[in-house]
Amino acid sequence: MARLMTGNEAIARGAYEAGVKIGVGYPGTPSTEILENFVKYPGVYAQWSPNEKVALEVGIGATLAGARTLVTMKHVGVNVAADPLLTLSYTGVNAGLVLVSADDPGLHSSQNEQDNRYYGKLAKIPVLEPSDSEEARRFVKLAYDLSEKFDTPVILRTTTRIAHTHTLVEEEKPLEVSLKPYSKNPQKYVMIPGNAKIRHQVVEERRKKLLGYAEITPLNRIEEGEGEIGFITSGISYQYVKEAFPKAPVLKLGLTWPLPEKLISNFAEKVKTIIVVEELEPYLEDHVRALGIKAIGKEIIPRTGELNHQIVKRAVLKYLGEEELEPITSIDLPLRPPVMCPGCPHRPVFYTLKELKLTVTGDIGCYTLGVMPPLGAIDTTVCMGAGIGMALGMEKASPEFAKKTVAVIGDSTFLHSGITPLIDMVYNGGKGTILILDNRTTAMTGHQPHPATGQTLMGEPAPQVDFEALAKALGVRRVETVDPFNLKELKKVIAREVAAEEVSVVVVRRECALLPNQSREPLTVIEEKCTGCQRCLKLGCPAIAFKDKKATIDPLLCNGCGVCAQVCRFSAILKGDDSLG
Amino acid sequence: MDKNILLAGVGGQGTILASKIVAGVAERAGLDVKVAEVHGMAQRGGAVVTYLRFGQMVNSPLIAEKEADFLLAFEKLEALRWLSYLKPKGRALVNDQEIYPLPVLTGGTTYPDFQENAQGRTYHLIPAREIAQSLKNPRGINMVLLGFLAKMLTFPEDAWIFEIQKRSGKYADANIACFQAGFKYGT
Numbered sequence A: 001m002a003r004l005m006t007g008n009e010a011i012a013r014g015a016y017e018a019g020v021k022i023g024v025g026y027p028g029t030p031s032t033e034i035l036e037n038f039v040k041y042p043g044v045y046a047q048w049s050p051n052e053k054v055a056l057e058v059g060i061g062a063t064l065a066g067a068r069t070l071v072t073m074k075h076v077g078v079n080v081a082a083d084p085l086l087t088l089s090y091t092g093v094n095a096g097l098v099l100v101s102a103d104d105p106g107l108h109s110s111q112n113e114q115d116n117r118y119y120g121k122l123a124k125i126p127v128l129e130p131s132d133s134e135e136a137r138r139f140v141k142l143a144y145d146l147s148e149k150f151d152t153p154v155i156l157r158t159t160t161r162i163a164h165t166h167t168l169v170e171e172e173k174p175l176e177v178s179l180k181p182y183s184k185n186p187q188k189y190v191m192i193p194g195n196a197k198i199r200h201q202v203v204e205e206r207r208k209k210l211l212g213y214a215e216i217t218p219l220n221r222i223e224e225g226e227g228e229i230g231f232i233t234s235g236i237s238y239q240y241v242k243e244a245f246p247k248a249p250v251l252k253l254g255l256t257w258p259l260p261e262k263l264i265s266n267f268a269e270k271v272k273t274i275i276v277v278e279e280l281e282p283y284l285e286d287h288v289r290a291l292g293i294k295a296i297g298k299e300i301i302p303r304t305g306e307l308n309h310q311i312v313k314r315a316v317l318k319y320l321g322e323e324e325l326e327p328i329t330s331i332d333l334p335l336r337p338p339v340m341c342p343g344c345p346h347r348p349v350f351y352t353l354k355e356l357k358l359t360v361t362g363d364i365g366c367y368t369l370g371v372m373p374p375l376g377a378i379d380t381t382v383c384m385g386a387g388i389g390m391a392l393g394m395e396k397a398s399p400e401f402a403k404k405t406v407a408v409i410g411d412s413t414f415l416h417s418g419i420t421p422l423i424d425m426v427y428n429g430g431k432g433t434i435l436i437l438d439n440r441t442t443a444m445t446g447h448q449p450h451p452a453t454g455q456t457l458m459g460e461p462a463p464q465v466d467f468e469a470l471a472k473a474l475g476v477r478r479v480e481t482v483d484p485f486n487l488k489e490l491k492k493v494i495a496r497e498v499a500a501e502e503v504s505v506v507v508v509r510r511e512c513a514l515l516p517n518q519s520r521e522p523l524t525v526i527e528e529k530c531t532g533c534q535r536c537l538k539l540g541c542p543a544i545a546f547k548d549k550k551a552t553i554d555p556l557l558c559n560g561c562g563v564c565a566q567v568c569r570f571s572a573i574l575k576g577d578d579s580l581g
Numbered sequence B: 001m002d003k004n005i006l007l008a009g010v011g012g013q014g015t016i017l018a019s020k021i022v023a024g025v026a027e028r029a030g031l032d033v034k035v036a037e038v039h040g041m042a043q044r045g046g047a048v049v050t051y052l053r054f055g056q057m058v059n060s061p062l063i064a065e066k067e068a069d070f071l072l073a074f075e076k077l078e079a080l081r082w083l084s085y086l087k088p089k090g091r092a093l094v095n096d097q098e099i100y101p102l103p104v105l106t107g108g109t110t111y112p113d114f115q116e117n118a119q120g121r122t123y124h125l126i127p128a129r130e131i132a133q134s135l136k137n138p139r140g141i142n143m144v145l146l147g148f149l150a151k152m153l154t155f156p157e158d159a160w161i162f163e164i165q166k167r168s169g170k171y172a173d174a175n176i177a178c179f180q181a182g183f184k185y186g187t
Helices: A007-017 A033-038 A052-064 A075-091 A117-123 A133-149 A193-216 A235-244 A261-270 A283-290 A309-319 A346-355 A366-371 A386-397 A399-403 A411-417 A419-427 A467-473 A487-499 A563-567 B015-028 B076-085 B128-134 B141-150 B157-184
Strands: A003-006 A022-025 A045-048 A069-074 A097-103 A154-159 A165-169 A220-223 A229-234 A250-253 A255-257 A273-277 A359-361 A405-410 A433-438 A478-482 A504-509 A544-547 A550-553 B003-010 B032-036 B047-055 B068-073 B086-095 B122-126
Touching (some): A003 B015, A007 A033, A007 A097, A033 A045, A052 A069, A075 A117, A117 A255, A117 A283, A133 A154, A165 B015, A229 A235, A261 A283, A346 A366, A346 A487, A366 A405, A386 A419, A386 A433, A411 A433, A433 A487, A467 A478, A467 A504, B003 B076, B015 B047, B068 B141, B076 B086, B086 B141, B141 B157
Parallel strands (some): A022 A069, B068 B086, B086 B122
Antiparallel strands (some): A544 A550
């Protein structure tokens, strides 16, 4: 019987049905729920690694030891894992290995919109693109066969609309897959130049074989139709084409590297005009054109953002000179940007950084929201770990930055890629200040455990990384720990450490407000004492509003952190719990 | 029955649970169903929207402008944000509640008037928060709205009850009471 599943749930199901025993990744929207669902199946092992590079390396070990392995990450995570990935293409696998790259056209929660199909082309490994959850489940299983048949890792590329859309999925019985025997084979697995030269030739042979496979695989199919316009498409864009032009002939590509050249040429002969519909880059379009086939693509289909069937329909109708659809009129409304939660321990940090007028090199996580008004306290966000290296770079370019810059990084992110730049800062004589905003979880993606939380993805207890001891071991002499809900102390410590003539690490520690078992009494405003100065509003707390020239606190929203009470100069905000602050 | 339903609200209001229940009911009726959610940043008190489509065969998981039969809005400003997605004869089922976004809280802008902006549209303002609170289930706003939606659709009541029960855990009875109150509201 069919069941509604997201693409992520379906990938987990497909992996389980394919006999996958090992799942490994780093949480990243929209990929996170794959492993969270996979770990629930019997007989599997799954883990979060500190970053995607490590995750893939663990995955490579697992496949060499003979277990079918699933490695999951978001698109930008593949950049982190790119180093082992491109050489894994040379070594090949033992048991099947599938790498899920969950791309995010439309930037629902990412820092860029890169199109990871190019990684398939660059690494010369097959790319599969499912168009719904059922295909995601089936493609995963096919990907393992392909991986083992051609001795290659395989990329399963999804996008947010595949990953987070529920569609109907059939379930099959899991395959009985036994471990493949490991045999020592340094010519295949030790990529010294002499061996790698030979393996590069093997990769080329494999590419040719895969080209032949691309022509016959059911992953690629022509859907006959009416009319002279034919569409070439893949992934979610296929659904938009079918919705917009249900009767048109379509070449649906499920395997998008390598591409079936003959199949594309055959399709081109059947129709007068080819329109390539794909999100982001003209990846398919360039391939089609390289075959000498005239095609319409990015000159009418947007190259940025997500598509939908209406965008596709409007673009094509406009191109054909047919009557356009009516334009949409929208009204001007206040935006509702995401905000730090009431009681979020990051809020007082950014409030303080703003008060101290510091330059803040930021990072990726909930605390990136410190850029939003009214806090507006972040200067830069590039990628995980970048803030620390950037702070060092600023100081090297212009020494005065050392006295007015802090790098902020979360606990999970520090473990992901904050340790190496910190070593760099110590080694190269930096004088910067790093705040590790330790809220005891990977909050942004939904509270996944990490090596400092004391728990694994399997739910087992684990040793906890001690950030203070780690920083000292890396050579940092000034290491402090502070509670962000104690505003005075927080400000004092940050000001002191920024002024210090050497590297400082300040661990700012307070549990994420959304973690369970934190009942805090809401605060209240004493109306007579409130002067309407609006100082508390500068915190940007969603529980505090300004009505009739007075501040008010919504008791249902307030988490009782007490920071606003410390900010108020007129003692107009009453703490429910005096132990705070 | 082919229907496009948009569920719009504020992160944490229960839009995703509500959409799962409608999807489950449609699936039990043997229809093809697609539900596209927004995750990530939107969970932090931002605007959230879920696209829900069911029928004999559904391709696109998204609903484009002027294509929704119903807009189930958990908050009035979010209702206004998605009104242009309704078909000319589509209906907005709106929780009569205002949740101020940050630009309004900090006095940067004002909260728009709903009635004024929704002129010419078919809408129902439902006091879902009061109904849920009167039944001592303040988080049951989504269930009250589902009840109201249910009377616009033709699925059997027991299918709704089954799906709510399946997904509500210890709140099953309280949620069913809210659902039924929503169903009865206004009739």
